[in-house]
Amino acid sequence: MKLAAFDYAAPRTVPEAVAVLADGGRDVRVLAGGQSLLLEMRLHRLSPDLVVDINGVGGLDRLDVNDGTAEVGALVRHDVFDSPRAVPGPLGTLLALAAPNIAHPPIRARGTMVGSLAWAHPASEWCAIAMALDAVIRLRGPEGVREVPVRDWFLGPFTTARRPGELLLSVRLPLLDAHTGVGFLEHRRTHFSFAQVGVAVALAVRDGVVEEARIGLANCADRPVRAYAAERELNGTEVGHSFVRAGRVAAEQDAAPLAEPYADVEYRRQVIAVLVARTLRQAAEGAPQ
Structure with a gap:
């Protein structure tokens, strides 16, 4: 399917880019990688008036x-x-x-x-x-x-x-402390699908005790989520002692999953609970003791 017609700008500096973007009254989109934008334009789900290509702007690749x-x-x-x-x-x-x-x-x-x-x-x-x-x-x-x-x-x-x-x-x-173990796991229906659930963990551990847990959840609500309630279950506990409990808390208190064609809400909460616990174990295994 052909893209709808649009104007195109390729600024070379940040001030030039901002000046072009500030041209109000039109639907203006920024093109960096374009891996999402161009697909939406090809499917005619987006039809911007102006595309601003920033790939020639110096310094943004640092x-x-x-x-x-x-x-x-x-x-x-x-x-x-x-x-x-x-x-x-x-x-x-x-x-x-x-x-x-x-x-x-x-x-x-x-x-x-x-x-x-x-x-x-x-x-x-x-x-x-x-x-x-x-x-x-x-x-x-x-x-x-x-x-x-x-x-x-x-x-x-x-x-x-x-x-x-x-x-x-x-x-x-932020760079993470040397005592931090990290983990990242996803569950998806097929290799090419978006993740039904994704979990990112940073676990600071000293003397076998969780000093600080950080948990980010992908596709567990209508936006990315920080699992604050699950983190509170973990902080100050022995490594491994509360991982399963934290997973359940993340699924029930932090997440707000929506039903999908291949996963209802109950199924997705179960996946969140299991995946959070597994990612915590992955992070704990990599944390210096």
Whole structure:
């Protein structure tokens, strides 16, 4: 199916991009990887008036590690994180565990982490990790640069706190303490399906006790979810003692799953409970004791 007609802009700098995006009164979309946008345009579910291609904007492809954070630019591709060496420590391991779950190699070679955060698909792996780690999103608009904590970013399916005319510049993720074990698991109906449930875990452990648990859930509600209630079940407990209980709490208190054609709500809650417990065990096995 052919795409509907649209105007096209290819700015070379961030100020140029912001100026083009600030041209109000039209449906304007940003093209980075385009792996979601172009499909929706091809299916005529989206018909923007203007597509702003930022692939020529300098500096947005940087991945900077300093001051205890990894800052991922808007043009850093998914496949950069196939290697755990892309980012030092447990954070790099967590990103490398999640990356192979994203579509397949050609998609990972073009799509971007920041693009996933902008698209805000409830099943997105990067969105779940961002929630688990309290990421911070940087944007620039007509009024300058602002930062949005990820807990305030996702407003619903495919809906974010981005304002008209703003360009996402980067996302900052905290580097994880050396005592942290990480895990990432998904359950999906077929290899090419979106995850019915995805779980990201960072588990800080000292002397066999959980110091801090961080759990992000994908496709467990109409937006990515931080499993705060499950985390409270874990903090201060012996490793492994409360994993099953935390899984049940995540399924019943943190998640709000919707029925799907191949999975009703009861089934999805059971999957969440089991997968959270398994991912916690995966993280605990990788945590230095």
